Amino acid sequence: MNTSELNRAVRDALADRGDPVSRLGYFCAPFRPRSGPLSDRVIKTYRGGRDPEVLELLARRHDAYAACLRDAGVTLPETRFLVLEEAGFQRPVILQKALPPETMLRDMLRAADLKTAIALLDQAAISIAGFWAAVARRPERIGYHPSIRNFAMGQEGPIFFDTFPPLIGYSREEMGRLLLRFSESRLIRGIGPILPERIRAIQDEWYSPAGTIVGLIGSAVRLRPDDKADLLDWARGFAETHLTGALKDEVMAELDTPPRLPTIWTATRRILGLEGKPNV
Incomplete structure (x- = not known):
């Protein structure tokens, strides 16, 4: 999927989110869509806001951190960081390949x-x-x-x-x-x-x-x-x-x-x- 299709799929999944996979998270309650193109992914959504400079840096640091972990020999599931645009309001989202x-x-x-x-x-x-x-x-x-x-x-x-x-x-x-x-x-x-x-x-x-x-x-x-x-x-x-x-x-x-x-x-x-x- 290209970025536009991926954003649309994430919005559809958020509109019909399933039960949380975990309630332990300090930042969010991850969930796995019940159906659709992201049903093999866990979706983690975080508090949005109108502070693009914070979120732009966060996106860069997330990519750098994932690369750092892999370079250090840490195995990660397929992981992608997105920032959804919602009428001037931006929401960070992580998509991650679901693990059994x-x-x-x-x-x-x-x-x-x-x-x-x-x-x-x-x-x-x-x-x-x-x-x-x-x-x-x-x-x-x-x-x-x-x-x-x-x-x-x-x-x-x-x-x-x-x-x-x-x-x-x-x-x-x-x-x-x-x-x-x-x-x-x-x-x-x-x-x-x-x-x-x-x-x-x-x-x-x-x-x-x-x-x-x-x-x-x-x-x-x-x-x-x-x-x-x-x-x-x-x-x-x-x-x-x-x-x-x-x-x-x-x-x-x-x-x-x-x-x-x-x-x-x-x-x-x-x-x-x-x-x-x-x-x-």
Whole structure:
């Protein structure tokens, strides 16, 4: 489809949107059309507005971030970023090739036996460490949000599908403004100007190599609390085998007790009533 046809198909899908695939997203509730030319896609729509300079930069940064992820060895489903024009009002939209529900890593981890679960986690953790190694020498501020809910598992390994916001090139202050600008929650947008540091802090784990790895471990422990000891043993072995230097030391220091979600995220989830399901 050319751009005009694609925009028309997106508008038709929005007019007849199906049930959300997930209600976990901070920014949107992705959905998959029930029929039509985009029925094999997940559609993610974000808060529109009349700030074209913000959205034009967002579109460029999204393309740059998707390229950065792929260059760093991260597998993405086919992903396209659009800005729909609606009488002077512009709406960002991401179209993404739908992934089979049975490949969602979170659900696979819950259903698997312990040995299989650890093998899945090992693949995800290796891919996270590989990403950080690949971008270590890049000059831009680059982040990554590889939580369990943002991964599927294909035949060749992890598939990552969370490209919004594009974590490339934005300062901490700028990303804090994006977190407010595109939040679907009026309450969050109301709290933000009063407690701006609380909102800015949401992003900090995304820009921390150790934080992303520890976050994966903590999520696994929360998913399988009865296997906590075995999962922490695996995590220590992973750090010893695959990490070096300061990154290894930071991760090991966090594994004396089961990692916990940052307070800012537990509070935000509570405010938004978010579920812990795959955010595809």
